[in-house]
Amino acid sequence: MAMPKAPLFFILISFSSLIHPSQSRLSYDYYSKSCPNFNKIIQETVTSKQITSPTTASGSLRLFFHDCLLNGCDASILISSTSFNSAERDADINLSLPGDAFDLVTRAKTSLELSCPNTVSCADILAAATRDLVTMVGGPYYNVLLGRKDYRISKSSYVEGNLPRPTMPMSEIIGMFAAKGFSVQEMVALSGAHTIGFSHCKEFKSFLYNDTHYNQRFAQALQNACADYPKNPTLSVFNDIMTPNKFDNVYFDNLGKGLGLLESDHGLYGNPKTRPFVEIYAKDQNKFFQDFARAMEKLSVYGIKTGRRGEIRRRCDAIN
Numbered sequence: 176m177a178m179p180k181a182p183l184f185f186i187l188i189s190f191s192s193l194i195h196p197s198q199s200r201l202s203y204d205y206y207s208k209s210c211p212n213f214n215k216i217i218q219e220t221v222t223s224k225q226i227t228s229p230t231t232a233s234g235s236l237r238l239f240f241h242d243c244l245l246n247g248c249d250a251s252i253l254i255s256s257t258s259f260n261s262a263e264r265d266a267d268i269n270l271s272l273p274g275d276a277f278d279l280v281t282r283a284k285t286s287l288e289l290s291c292p293n294t295v296s297c298a299d300i301l302a303a304a305t306r307d308l309v310t311m312v313g314g315p316y317y318n319v320l321l322g323r324k325d326y327r328i329s330k331s332s333y334v335e336g337n338l339p340r341p342t343m344p345m346s347e348i349i350g351m352f353a354a355k356g357f358s359v360q361e362m363v364a365l366s367g368a369h370t371i372g373f374s375h376c377k378e379f380k381s382f383l384y385n386d387t388h389y390n391q392r393f394a395q396a397l398q399n400a401c402a403d404y405p406k407n408p409t410l411s412v413f414n415d416i417m418t419p420n421k422f423d424n425v426y427f428d429n430l431g432k433g434l435g436l437l438e439s440d441h442g443l444y445g446n447p448k449t450r451p452f453v454e455i456y457a458k459d460q461n462k463f464f465q466d467f468a469r470a471m472e473k474l475s476v477y478g479i480k481t482g483r484r485g486e487i488r489r490r491c492d493a494i495n
């Protein structure tokens with residue numbers, strides 16, 4: 176006997192009303208009603224921080240990348256270690272993430288909590304602030320979906336194997352991104368982030384003497400710049416020596432001239448899979464901007480938590 180249609184309809188209706196509103200999807204205007212000043216507060220915080228500390232843009236871009244690649248853009252990198260837990264940010268690869276980037280998120284969170292308490296996630300703050308900073312230093316604008324939740328689990332022991340190191344062969348770096356769903360082209364475009372910021376001498380010094388990819392005069396200059404490194408481990412050099420503070424495609428042009436800083440930067444030019452993209456981006460800044468923007472949009476929703484899989488943290492650096 177055929178089931179009457181009406182009860183089925185009611186069952187569906189009542190099931191859908193059981194779905195909690197906090198499981199809402201991501202959207203571009205997620206905070207338009209709950210925190211209408213969201214964009215304005217992020218903009219103001221980013222602008223004043225970047226003006227007083229111009230390394231904030233590059234620091235935040237790297238912080239965001241390191242948060243996302245390890246188990247998603249969920250602000251787990253912002254959590255401080257406790258006596259019971261060694262957190263992500265204390266893994267050795269993350270120790271060089273600059274304090275200014277963490278401070279930026281803290282400032283934005285403080286203003287947002289005053290304006291709309293308990294509403295905006297730390298993960299959304301980091302995603303939106305990074306986009307605004309990239310644009311501020313000359314990079315492309317891209318849309319950032321909002322509605323991420325924060326995650327409570329942050330362990331330094333999970334980091335190894337999830338973030339690229341300059342000592343890795345390019346094939347391994349390609350494999351690491353591929354395992355997370357990013358193509359070779361997306362990986363190369365994202366690496367264009369090295370158009371801003373700097374690297375500490377320890378990250379490249381050992382390659383200066385035996386790597387033939389470096390332009391000889393550049394290698395000599397780097398050796399001089401890093402000569403005091405054993406005494407002064409904070410010594411660092413711009414990633415893009417030609418236009419260090421401007422987000423542009425000059426980084427890619429440098430690679431073909433032996434002016435890359437890290438071994439992995441040289442690797443992008445040396446590997447037959449990545450080199451074609453390096454050459455395209457070196458010639459065509461618009462193409463680089465388009466691909467970078469698209470890849471950042473993709474990165475910014477990688478592994479995110481929504482609804483009850485995450486929470487809105489009161490403080491970005493602590494889980495309660």
Ligand code: HEM
Pocket residue numbers: 230232233234236237240271272273339340341342348365366368369371372373374375376378414437439
């Ligand atoms: C492809 C493999 C990559 C490797 C091996 C790598 C490695 C590194 C290393 C060793 C540093 C120097 C850190 C320091 O000494 O403080 C650095 C800096 C940086 N990286 Fe990467 N990175 C890679 C890809 C990326 C990607 C995909 C992004 C962003 C989308 C990114 C963003 C940055 C930024 C902005 C800096 C400068 C940080 C600052 O100025 O504080 N990197 N990277």
